[in-house]
Amino acid sequence: MEDVTKDVDVTEEEVKTYYEENSDNYRTNAGAEMAHILVKTEEEAKKIKAEYEAGTSFEDLAAKYGTDGTKDRGGALGFIEYDSPQYDADFLAGAKNLAEGQVSDPVKTQFGYHLIKVTNVQKEAVTKSYDEVKDEVKETVKEQKSYDIFNKKLDAWKSDMKIETYEDRL
Incomplete structure (x- = not known):
């Protein structure tokens, strides 16, 4: 996973968008x-x-x-x-x-x-400002993006190698 996602980076815009869409996660009642x-x-x-x-x-x-x-x-x-x-x-x-x-x-x-x-x-209730949580949000976005990229790569490998999963036998 580290090798597949080593070059993952996030933009300021992605971080701001995530914060705006998830500001409730940064609120304390x-x-x-x-x-x-x-x-x-x-x-x-x-x-x-x-x-x-x-x-x-x-x-x-x-x-x-x-x-x-x-x-x-x-x-x-x-x-x-x-x-x-x-x-x-x-x-x-x-x-x-x-x-x-x-x-x-x-x-x-x-x-x-x-x-x-x-x-x-x-x-x-108080919502932490974007500046207060920017680094935390950036890490969250980077982690999510890394998982998405890794899962797509994993699916591609499974397809290329013709791996079949028998869910009923797990």
């Missing part, structure tokens, strides 16, 4: 960087929130009280879109209306009770 502390009871969550309000850092509290794997990362979950299907709807509803840096009251989900902290809040 509304959401925030989230961290949480998950515990079993509402009473535990309230006690932890009181410690936070008394000045203990959220990260330290997550490490001390958290009951899931995020406790080793200060409860950090990363950037989560508010409409993410991968997270509990009650959890997202509890996070959605928080202001920058705010920690929620206890939020009940199927997993227990969470204290949720949000940072880098993004209230609206």
